Amino acid sequence: MKKYIILFIILVILFVGTWLLNEYKIISLRIWGEKALMSVPVLKEYVKTDKSYDDLLSQKIKLEKENQDLLKKNEDLNDKLNDALNKLESQSEKINNMEAEIVDLKKLKKSREERLQKLVQIYEKMTAAEAANIFISLDKELSLQILSNIKDQQAAAILSNMSPDKAAELSGALK
DSSP: OHHHHHHHHHHHHHHHHHHHHHHSSSOOOOHHHHHHHHHHHHHHOOOOOOHHHHHHHHHHHEEEEHHHHHHHHHHHHHHHHHHHHHHHHHHHHHHHHHHHEEEEEEEEHHHHHHHHHHHHHHHHHHHHHHHHHHHHHSSSSHHHHHHHHHHHHHHHHHHHHHHHHHHHHHHHHOO
């Protein structure tokens, strides 16, 4: 039994001594372990050395940087896309407003044309002398529109009942 106790004490002293030497960096158990593992051909490919870890760490850092760059690029592209979508929406809204305005203008034009045709019908039913008296006081533009839409014979009769100056002015504008 004494043998076992002595053997145990020797093992403890060896273990504590080796541990202390490793702690104070006199020896390196890690390097000894790596050398022992690297000397076995089957285990050599599975053991990672400091160089392998450094290479992996540098690859990881490089990939993280690339990932950050790609994320920033993605964010920039999303911002550009949102700006383009907002611009497109704004332009679409402008187009819709313009289309509505065009529809309103067409309605207004149609309404004016209908009123002009009604005036033309009224002036066609009048005698040339009555129409000529009214034309003297009408706006030149309206007079021209009415004269260009009534029958040629009626227009000639109205112009012949006007003063020569007024008839000449309207005839010149009708060209």
